[in-house]
Amino acid sequence: MHGIVHKSLKEYVVERADDDTWDTIVEQSNFEPKLYLPVTHYDDGEIDAVLGELSSMATQDRDAIERDFGRTLASELLSTFNAHLRRDWEFAELLTSLAAVSNDVNGATEEASLPTISCTRESDAAIVTYDTHRDQQYCGLAHGILEGLATAYGTDATVTKTACVDDGAGECTFRVDLE
DSSP states (O other): OBHHHHHHHHHHHHHHSOHHHHHHHHHHHTOOOOOOOTTSBOOHHHHHHHHHHHHHHSSSOHHHHHHHHHHHHHHHHHHHTGGGSOTTOOHHHHHHTHHHHHHHHHHHSTTOOOOEEEEEEOSSEEEEEEEOSSSSOOHHHHHHHHHHHHHHTTOOOEEEEEEOGGGTOSSEEEEEEOO
16 A cells, blocks of 8 residues: 555554554554655555554544544645646546546556546536455545545535445445535
8 A cells, every 4th residue: 555544544643642552553463663655655454454453442443443544644645646636626626537536646656556436426416436456445444535635625525425345335435415
C-alpha cells in the first residue's frame, strides 16, 4: 500500500493517543518499527495489523476506526496527488473524475495499485463504486475518505453505504447526496 496511508495511520494513532500507544501497537503487531515515507510502498499486512490492534484496544469496531481514519486521510491524499487534480473542480466533478484520477496515478506510479473506483451521477447524488484487489477490502476506509473529501471541498454532502462486499455484494457502493 502507498506510504502516505502508512504514514498517515501512524500520525492518526499518535494524535489520538500518543507515541507509547503506537510503540505498543507495533510491538504487538510483530513488525519492525520504521519511518514511513509517503512515496514508498509498504506491506498491507502492517495496515491490517495496526487496525486490528486498534480495534482490540478501543471501544470501536474496525469499520468505525477505518471510517474515522479515512476522514483524516482524505486531505493527505488530496495533497499528495494534487498534480492529478484540477484546481477548478467542484466536489461533484472530483467524484465523477475519481476513476480517471485513479488510472492516472496508477499509470504514473510504478508500484501503485489503487482500487477500482467509478462514479455515476444522478440529479442530486453521485453513486461511487469501490473495489479492491486486496485481501482486505477497507470499505470503512473508503467511506471515510469520501466523507473527508466532502469536508475538504467544503460541502455538506452525505455519504451512505448502500452495498458492501462484507455483506456479499460484488463491490462497495456509496451514495453521495450532494447539497
